[in-house]
Amino acid sequence: MVEVDWTGKDVLALRAAMRRSRSEFARLVGVTQRTVILWEKGRTARMHAASQRLLDRVLSEADSVVVARFERAITAGRSPAIDKEVEDDDVNRRELLACLGAGLAGPAAALLANEPEKMLAALDAGSIGERRLGLLEESAEALGRTVIRVPPHELLADTVEQFRTVRTILVDRQATHHQVRLVRTAGRLANVAGEILFNEGDFEHARRWYGTAMHAAQDIGDRSSEDFALAGLAYLPTYADKPREVLNLLAPRLAENPRRGAAAAWLWGMAARAHANLGDAAQFEHSISRSADALDGLPDSELPLGIFSYRREKLAFYRAIGYAQLGRAEETARAAADALAHYDPRETTEPALVRLEYATALLHAGEIEHACAVATEAITDAHTYLGLTVGKRAARFDDELGRRRGRAITEWRERARPALLPNRAAV
Template identity: 25%
Template sequence: MAARRRLITRRRDLGLSQEDIAASLGVERSTVGRWDSGETAPALWLRPRLAKLLEITRTELGDMIAEADDDRPAATGWPDLAENDDMALYRRDLLRMISLAGALLALPAVEDDLADTDEVAGYVRLNSHLWQTFALTSAKATMRAVVCEQLRMLTASLSQRHGPATRRRLCALAGDLFQLAGEIHFDASDYTAAAHCYTLAAEASEKAAAFDQWACALTRHAFISVYERKFTDAAPMLEAAAGLARRGDSQLSTRYWVAVVQAETFAGQGKLADCQRALGRAEGVLELHGPMHNGGWLRFDGSRLAEERGTCYATLGRLDLAEAALTDALRQDLSTRRRASVLTDLATIGAQRRDPDQVLVHAAPVLAQARATKSGVITSKLRGLQPQLAPLLANKQIARLNSDINGLVGASAAR
């Protein structure tokens, strides 16, 4: 690793030691040492202050930081923590951060706003980039490290004194990113950590008076109960989310996404008429024009209506209606997780019809995807199929499928 020679020279020319820099920025001396050696780079929120200490512009500091990057090998993707990290340690660190962030959200704003607008804009860009990467990658767990680092930066920034406008922006950014952290944990079937993240996302969004974002955080939290088939637990939270969405931006699709999740809740409770009414409300998204979502905490654009309708009808036992909707959904360009969900629902319909061939045709590619991506969401969908397989276990191929799902569930629990 090449040292950052210009950064070191500039510090020494000003008569500053590593200890001086560390004391001024509130970091460890060893951290400054790693910046000098090129092992790590200063966090985004520290760079404006570091540039002032070194009496240079931020652009000049950026060039000095980039010096060590010239000798680095090309990046191959985010570090894969799914296999290599100590999950117990990581989880404790996350919960400490959640606790700290929750306390910092209660701090009052100050009268004078001396915030660095470039710093806040940097957080906005990186949050957006992280959501885009999350949507594109099939192995969601690989993003834990970079999201956790960004959360540390935002949490540290929340500890600083800010005026009302900047404080609201930082709270909104924290609410945004804690939703993403929750999504990563939800995909890994770590529902407790996901719930903690969604709770803090809702609290931060409330502080920011960001009604749509707040509604989405509550909807994600409620979906944990929907996923665990605790439909009565989800209903009050979804009702609250619907109320918040009505106070939000009418040009966004928030209220329609809430309606879709409410439809799933009604289907789980066996309420066909209520489910159909909720689905009808959700179709209002098709009348929106222009930017209806932000591609981050809100991504609903109506393209999922067919698969959502199919899932609801499958839950209600209306197999013909469900199969027609799900088959229509398969004709669309679906993400890995969405396609796996649709195929699993079609396999469930096959099991309910006692048709082993239909089960195997649809379940086999889902099993392959679960193995390839290690997605807890896909594994959980397959686990939900298993009770439907019981009457078909005399079939050797169905029995092997059931055994393979058990192996996936065991591997997921061990991670």
């Protein structure tokens, strides 16, 4: 088989040899129709190696007639003309007539099997229906709710599949009001993917997905969605123990003084955690107060469960974290109790983190056995997901136990081993 250093003319020659439309060829290669157009028009100065491998694969899997047709075209330095509509009409008529009364087999069966997919591609290339758009939006919102109730990695495949569907539809410009909703949905799905990857400890890929979510929100001027993505992005330096990086990341937005809404409350809460980590009690109190003010008076309808919200139990959780870092045991215990009283017990991560903060407060108060019991409950609860955040916090509690000895500590370390060992290996 001829070796090809792929150019736009070669791509057009292969598509012509295969007698495929752009949408069909794009699906076959595994790229968007827009990408095929850019290739064929020579808009890409040099084709990426990954793209060349995709085209090599398609050529290697083509039948001998197609390969011969393609080789003749590139040898002659010209591409065969594509008159696909006329040709398809003739072929389709012959194939369908041949199969009548003789059963479906061979090319006729393939023809009828492929037509529904071609129609879906055609529909995606046009305007999207209200019902389908609504289903895509609801799917993104549902993933945002579910990701806090199941092991996050279980949702990664569904999230990426939905994201690819939305991206494919966005390639062909929709009506403006539909385009805005599709971009918002894409951003929400990117946010969910970032959340999943963050919980799996894959910070580099999480950063890219959160960045995509922010860019999508900026594209449609959706400040609330942009703030939620920014809060998610701030998780990465927070759990990498880089509080100054958190504050540098949030500073431009907080300088604009966002005053109301769940997203604004979350940003102030993330800043409060960073200030407490640095031991700055005054700034912690200021930021956590601003977080509370942003939630004040908001109806429950604006504070749904899931990652596209910031509820009052999360505010109490952030208070508990801050007080624990500042060494204020009694206030930590009160804030932790307040958070636990309101958290949905089915959540996989934050209730466990609250218990670990409470356990730390008990430890600082000298109640070692009670502290170990609470910490053990946190990591053995059937709903708790032993991912990065819980494992990291459990390891910190274990470090604070130091060289203390006793039955409760021994039992804690035995039960906590599944959470502690992966975390320590990662560190």
